[in-house]
Amino acid sequence: MKIHFIASSIRGGGAERVMVLLANEFTDLRHEVSIITFNKGQFYDLHPQINSVDLHQGFIKNHTIRSLINLYSYYFKRKNRPAVAIALMPRMNLISIIVCKLYGIKIIGCEHNNHLRLVEPLTKFTWNYIYRFANMITVLTEFDRNFFERKKANVVVMPNPCSFDTLKNNSHNREKTILAVGSLNRYKTKGFDNLLDLIVPVLNNNPEWNLKIAGGGEEGFQILNQMVQVNQIQNQVEFIGFVDNISELMRTYDIFCLSSRHEGLPMVLLEAMSQGMVCIAYDCKTGPSEIIDHNKNGLLIEDQNQKEMQKGLDFLINNDKIRKNYSNNALKNLDRFSITTIINKWNNLFKELNLL
Numbered sequence: 001m002k003i004h005f006i007a008s009s010i011r012g013g014g015a016e017r018v019m020v021l022l023a024n025e026f027t028d029l030r031h032e033v034s035i036i037t038f039n040k041g042q043f044y045d046l047h048p049q050i051n052s053v054d055l056h057q058g059f060i061k062n063h064t065i066r067s068l069i070n071l072y073s074y075y076f077k078r079k080n081r082p083a084v085a086i087a088l089m090p091r092m093n094l095i096s097i098i099v100c101k102l103y104g105i106k107i108i109g110c111e112h113n114n115h116l117r118l119v120e121p122l123t124k125f126t127w128n129y130i131y132r133f134a135n136m137i138t139v140l141t142e143f144d145r146n147f148f149e150r151k152k153a154n155v156v157v158m159p160n161p162c163s164f165d166t167l168k169n170n171s172h173n174r175e176k177t178i179l180a181v182g183s184l185n186r187y188k189t190k191g192f193d194n195l196l197d198l199i200v201p202v203l204n205n206n207p208e209w210n211l212k213i214a215g216g217g218e219e220g221f222q223i224l225n226q227m228v229q230v231n232q233i234q235n236q237v238e239f240i241g242f243v244d245n246i247s248e249l250m251r252t253y254d255i256f257c258l259s260s261r262h263e264g265l266p267m268v269l270l271e272a273m274s275q276g277m278v279c280i281a282y283d284c285k286t287g288p289s290e291i292i293d294h295n296k297n298g299l300l301i302e303d304q305n306q307k308e309m310q311k312g313l314d315f316l317i318n319n320d321k322i323r324k325n326y327s328n329n330a331l332k333n334l335d336r337f338s339i340t341t342i343i344n345k346w347n348n349l350f351k352e353l354n355l356l
Contacts (some may be wrong), residue, residue, distance in 0.1 A: 001355060002032045003258040004082040006071070006096045007208065010087070011041035014160070014182065014267040015112035019088055020044040021163045025343055026252065036074070038067040038092075043232075043244065064122070068095040075103050079087055084108060084355055090123040097134050105352055110158070113149045114286040117189070127251065137355055140265035141286045148341070156349055159290075161342035162270040164247045166334055170276040170327060176209045177253040179277065180315065181268045182260075184239070185211070185221030188247075190284065191219070191259035191304075196227045196237070198306040202313045203236045209317060211257075216242035229267045234342070237320075250275035254323065255256050255316055263287035270337050273330040278323045297330040 010016045017082065019035070027047040034051040042258050048053065055070035075081050081131045084106045087096035093109035100107035109131060117175075131137050131153040138158035139145055141216075148155045192213060199211055211233075213224070221239055230236045243249065248258070251279035256272035258281035265287045272279055273291070279298035280306075281288035292298040299312045318324055348354045 001084070001350070002082040003034070004085045006085055006087040006092050007034045007035065007037055007094055008067075009039035009041050010035065010046075011035050011039070014223075015088055016111075017163055018112070018160050019086075021161060021339065021344075022086075022346070023047070025339055026346075026348070034159050038063070038070065047198065053204060060285075064091060064095060067092075068074060068098060071095055071099045072102070075099060075105070081105055084350070084353070086110060090119070090126045093134070094122070094126040094130055095138075101133055101201070103226070106135045108136045108353075111144060111148070111264070112139045112140065112160075113247070114141065114262060115144050116285055136349060138169055138349075141288045141290060144264075148280060157221050158307070158345060158349070159337060160265050160267045160270065160335045161339040162274050162334055163267065163339075164250075164271050164274045166274045166331055166338075167251065167276045170331060172251075174254040174276075175252055176206075176317075178209065178211045178237065178255045178257050179214065179249060179253045179272070180211065180257050180259060181272075184215050184217030184224060187220045187224055189261055191261050192224055193227065194304065194306060195257065196224060196231060196233075197257040198310050199237075199313070200231045200233055201272055201294060202310055203233050204315070204316050205314065207236070209236070211237045212240050212253070213237070214240050214243050214246060245269065247275055250277050255276060255280065255313070257309075258288060259309070260283065260284055260287075264292060270334065274334055276327045276331060277292070278316055278326045279330065280309070280316060282309065292334070293329075295323070296326070297333055298326050302318060310328045 004154050023033050024047040027049050034053050036053040038055050051238050058066040060066040085100050086108045087093045088110050097107050137153045137155050145155050186345050187193050228234050250272050256277040256279045258269050262284050269291050283289055283300040284303050292300050294300040301309045
C-alpha cells in the first residue's frame, strides 16, 4: 500500500519521532512510504527505502497557503497520489484534509497533544470545521476522544509507541543525575522554569546529584540559564542541548523528571521507562497517569505542586531500593506501548477504512 506521511518538518520533537518510527516500521512491512515536508531539516534517520518529498519551494509568504498550494500541485499528478495520507498536527491536518478530499485520497489526521492547550485561531477553526471531513482523526487518550467527537469528527485513540527497545539488563550502576528533556523554547509548556525553582533545595540538600536538561532552543536557553545563575545552582545544572543519543543517556542516568504543565501522551516518559530510569511526573491533565502507576513503577505528583515535587525527588534520591524496584516494575509494563502493539492498531484502522 502507498502511504504518505505529511509533516511540517522532521527537525525534532516527539511527534516527528513517532512519525519516523511508524514510517520506518511500515516500510519494513513492505509498504511504499513517503514523507512529505514543507520545511528543511532532518534530525531522524529514515529507512533507506522511504521517499523524502521536499515541498519547500515558492514565494508566497504565508506558510500555510504556500504549503496547501504545493501539496495540491504535487497531487495533481495521479501517479503521486497515495492510498492514504497521514498528516501530523493541526496545521498540516488542515491543508492535507482539504487537498486530499479534493482528490479523493483517504486522509488520517493526527493530534499529538491534548485539547486543553492554548491554541491559535487557525487551530480552533480546523478543529471546529475541518476535522469532520477527515476519514479519521487519531488522538492519544480517551480524554480527547470525546472532545473531537463533539466536533463531529471520526475519532480513534492511537497511543504513541515507545521508540526504544526495552532494556534487558538493568543491573548496572547509574550516575546520580536527574534528567529532563524537551525543547527549551517551549520551557513554559515543559515546565522547566518551575523545575529550576523547585530543584534548588533538592540540589542544595544533595550536592552529589545533578540536573541535566536535554533539548535545543537558544531563546529558551538564555532565559533558563539566567534562572540557573540567579538561583546559584550552575555547578549542578547543565544544559546539554539537542542530543541524538538520548537512549544512551537514559541508560546512564538515574531519575527522569517530567515537569510539564500539559502533555498528550509523553513519548519521552515511555522512553525513559524503557531504559530503566525511575520516573517522577506531574499528574497533568493527560498522559502521565496512563503510563505511571503511582508508587509501583514511578511517582505521580499533584499537578504543579512544587512542594510535593520537591518531596518526591528527595524521596527517590534517598531510597536506593525503591528506585530499583520502581525501575524494574516499569520495564515489565511497557508491552501495551510496544511498536508491535501500536502497528497492529494501525493495521486495524486501515482495515476499518477498507485499505487492507
